C-alpha cells in the first residue's frame with residue numbers, strides 16, 4: 260500500500276473498532292432508511308485476500324456489489340490500478356457512495372473507480388462489458404439474484420468472492436454456495452478468512468477450438 264492509501268485505511272480501521280465496540284442501535288427507517296451509518300466492512304484480512312486475488316489478473320474489470328462507505332473498494336481499486344484495470348462498485352445509497360468516493364480521492368484511487376448508485380441486480384444487467392472479478396457483499400437475499408445476473412457476464416478465468424459465508428452464514432448465503440457450485444465451469448471453495456469467504460473461479464465451458 261502506498262503512502263496515500265494506508266492513512267485512509269487506518270481511518271476506516273478506527274471507525275471499524277468504534278462500530279464493533281458500540282451497542283447496535285437500529286438506524287431510523289432500518290438499514291435502508293437513508294440514515295444507516297454502519298459500515299459493515301470486511302476486515303483487513305479479507306481486504307488483503309481480495310487484493311492478492313485481484314492482483315493475479317491482468318487489466319481486470321472488477322465488479323463490487325455493496326460499496327457501503329468504501330473500505331473494501333480501496334483494496335480492490337489498489338489491485339485494479341496495479342494491474343491496469345478498473346473497479347466498478349455498486350451501492351444502493353447515494354450518501355454511502357459519495358463518502359466512498361471522497362475517501363478514494365484522499366487515497367488517490369478515485370480515477371480508476373466507477374461509482375454506481377442504484378439496485379445492483381438491475382445495474383449488472385446494464386453492464387456494457389464482461390467482468391474478470393466479482394466481490395459479492397450486499398444484502399444476503401440478493402446473493403443468488405446477483406449471481407444469476409453476473410454469471411453470463413463473466414470472462415473465462417474470472418474470480419468471484421462472496422463474504423459472510425460462515426458468519427452469519429444464513430440460509431440465503433447457503434443457497435448462494437449451492438447455486439455457484441452447481442454452475443457449469445465453476446470451481447469453488449469456502450475459506451475461513453474473516454467472516455468466511457466463498458472463492459470461486461469460472462473456466463470457459465466451450466470446448467477448445469484448436
Ligand SMILES: C[S@@+](CC[C@H](N)C(=O)[O-])C[C@H]1O[C@@H](n2cnc3c(N)ncnc32)[C@H](O)[C@@H]1O
Nearest residue numbers: 299300301325327330331350351378379396397
Ligand atoms: C455489508 S455492506 C458492504 C460492505 C463493504 N463491501 C465493505 O466491506 O466496506 C452491504 C452494502 O450493500 C448495500 N446494498 C444493499 N442492497 C443493495 C442493492 N440492491 N444494490 C446495491 N447495494 C445494495 C447496502 O446499502 C450496504 O451498504
